Amino acid sequence: MNLAIHQTTAPSMPIDIVVIDDDQLTLEIVSWIFRGSQASHRLFDDPDIAMTYLCESIPRILIVDYYMPTQNGIEFLTQLKTVADLEECSVYLCSAVEPRTAQLEQVKALRAQVLDKSKLCDRSVLLGLVECGRYETGNK
């Protein structure tokens, strides 16, 4: 099932947030959090479909899961950076465990931040992130 159906703005407007995660339950809780909120969002469980979408439209905030079946979040972002300008986009790599030092270096090189999975599933944190456009993780 692809949850890329939650577009709530006109196609020309930059969307608030895009979340890419292969875990359906994660996308369901994110979808629940945004229900009734003004934030425009799109959710993808397939990184390839997300890549096609992101080549055309960059959101204000992009959250990518680290562990995905075909490629990890760092590989996804590296590939995305070659085809899209992420200058105006806050990029987060989502993981449920503390990344290793080598991974953190890669995340920094991509000008991304690490977002703990528990924060992605937390209503106040996620809505606050969309409202303020940033989340202080101390690793940027």
Add this chain to the structure above:
Amino acid sequence: MIPEQANSQELTMPDEQLKLAKSSHDIRASLAITNGFNQALESTFSELCETYEQLLLTRGTRSTTDVDLIKQLDRLEADCHFCMSRIKRSLEQLGSRIDYDLTLRSANRAKNDRDIP
């Protein structure tokens, strides 16, 4: 949960370690999801209680407010059921991930024991 194939940038990591790292990640991810739905259930149930109290206060007035409140109660009840079903699913997912992690660790221990001369 079957672990996915190793990603190229992690090929330097031994396969067992990679599987264990992913397994730990998956367990924590399930916990985060369960917590998220638990929070959602908590807030929805509070809203349901408040709505029910409001309905009790207006009981017998047969106003349109009653109809609206009853509709709201139905919606909130459905939301509670949704959250509970997702908590159940995420707990089942957590259970199978813990089982897989235990199998992985015990296989690793057995391998290490065999490797010791």
